[in-house]
Amino acid sequence: MGKETLSPTSAALLRAAGIKVTQPRLAVLDALRAAARPMSHAELEALLVEIDRVTLYRILDAFVRHGLASKAADARGVFRFAARDAQREHGGHVHFRCETCGGVFCLSAPPPAPPRLPRGFLLAEAEFDLRGTCAQCAKARR
Amino acid sequence: MGKETLSPTSAALLRAAGIKVTQPRLAVLDALRAAARPMSHAELEALLVEIDRVTLYRILDAFVRHGLASKAADARGVFRFAARDAQREHGGHVHFRCETCGGVFCLSAPPPAPPRLPRGFLLAEAEFDLRGTCAQCAKARR
DNA sequence: CCCTTAAATGCAACAATGTTGCATTTGCGG
DNA sequence: CCGCAAATGCAACATTGTTGCATTTAAGGG
Numbered sequence: 001m002g003k004e005t006l007s008p009t010s011a012a013l014l015r016a017a018g019i020k021v022t023q024p025r026l027a028v029l030d031a032l033r034a035a036a037r038p039m040s041h042a043e044l045e046a047l048l049v050e051i052d053r054v055t056l057y058r059i060l061d062a063f064v065r066h067g068l069a070s071k072a073a074d075a076r077g078v079f080r081f082a083a084r085d086a087q088r089e090h091g092g093h094v095h096f097r098c099e100t101c102g103g104v105f106c107l108s109a110p111p112p113a114p115p116r117l118p119r120g121f122l123l124a125e126a127e128f129d130l131r132g133t134c135a136q137c138a139k140a141r142r
Numbered sequence: 143m144g145k146e147t148l149s150p151t152s153a154a155l156l157r158a159a160g161i162k163v164t165q166p167r168l169a170v171l172d173a174l175r176a177a178a179r180p181m182s183h184a185e186l187e188a189l190l191v192e193i194d195r196v197t198l199y200r201i202l203d204a205f206v207r208h209g210l211a212s213k214a215a216d217a218r219g220v221f222r223f224a225a226r227d228a229q230r231e232h233g234g235h236v237h238f239r240c241e242t243c244g245g246v247f248c249l250s251a252p253p254p255a256p257p258r259l260p261r262g263f264l265l266a267e268a269e270f271d272l273r274g275t276c277a278q279c280a281k282a283r284r
Numbered sequence: 285c286c287c288t289t290a291a292a293t294g295c296a297a298c299a300a301t302g303t304t305g306c307a308t309t310t311g312c313g314g
Numbered sequence: 315c316c317g318c319a320a321a322t323g324c325a326a327c328a329t330t331g332t333t334g335c336a337t338t339t340a341a342g343g344g
Contacts (some may be wrong), residue, residue, distance in 0.1 A: 020292065022339075022340070057291080116246075119277060121277050121280070125273045126273075130268050131214075132265040135262025162312080162319095164320095183302085193322090195323095196324080220301080221302090288343085289340100289341105291338105299330100300332095305326085308322080312318095
């Protein structure tokens with residue numbers, strides 16, 4: 001093997017997170033890591049038809065609890081999940097959320113610095129969030 | 143009367159927007175304008191018990207369509223609505239969304255300038271969005 | 285290699301949030 | 315005051331997320 005970035009296997013990530021390595025979890029983690037964008041539950045469900053709806057919810061939940069994935073609501077109020085290593089790569093990006101199709105796009109602009117918070121507030125994540133219509137939906141609308 | 147800011151009545155706002163002035167709409171618009179923070183459908187429903195659930199959805203929808211209110215999902219994926227004049231006053235604020243209680247807080251920091259968008263993308267709104275735990279929830283957690 | 289056990293899964297039922305169709309009521313212009 | 319389009323209220327449905335419980339499976343110890 002040459003100089004490919006040797007990324008850990010999904011199984012190794014699960015083990016490192018201290019949770020059981022199961023077929024469904026491997027499939028979900030692989031799907032999340034392969035995805036270019038944060039995925040909704042519905043998208044993952046369509047992709048991984050062999051996995052039960054509820055199990056998928058619980059797997060995603062477990063990933064978030066154990067730091068393997070992040071979870072955030074998109075412009076339509078639907079949760080989207082991203083593998084954490086994939087996200088780190090995209091870390092600090094600016095997001096554009098299409099109000100029509102609900103899609104999330106990562107822009108290449110640098111994110112602004114977060115401001116000071118009031119006393120007692122704990123910052124988990126800062127996101128510069130643009131909302132509007134993506135090119136595809138804008139074209140389709142006419 | 144002295145120097146109070148003379149704000150238009152809710153009825154005048156409805157007329158200006160070109161939609162019928164009805165009791166339910168007045169109640170909802172008054173509630174939105176009186177609210178210090180963006181309100182969820184559930185909160186408004188609890189506040190305005192005399193209004194039908196579906197009617198409330200449709201009223202909020204009409205307000206958004208006619209520019210009287212804005213609509214955005216909070217950290218828990220629930221839509222929150224704000225009267226547009228109230229929002230204009232708070233325009234360009236930075237928002238902090240508590241991941242525990244779902245509350246939205248307006249910070250006084252200036253918002254950053256939006257970056258350039260890819261071709262074809264239409265920007266409707268830009269928001270600097272901080273997520274984490276608010277002071278109250280952080281205290282309660284311990 | 286098998287056994288045990290706790291964890292994970294799958295299924296069914298439920299809860300919350302948002303939407304649609306339709307009959308009735310109401311604002312508002314003539 | 316009348317008529318009509320718009321708005322409302324109700325019932326039913328759709329989607330998204332949650333809970334309880336019986337069954338299966340991963341992982342560690344004989």
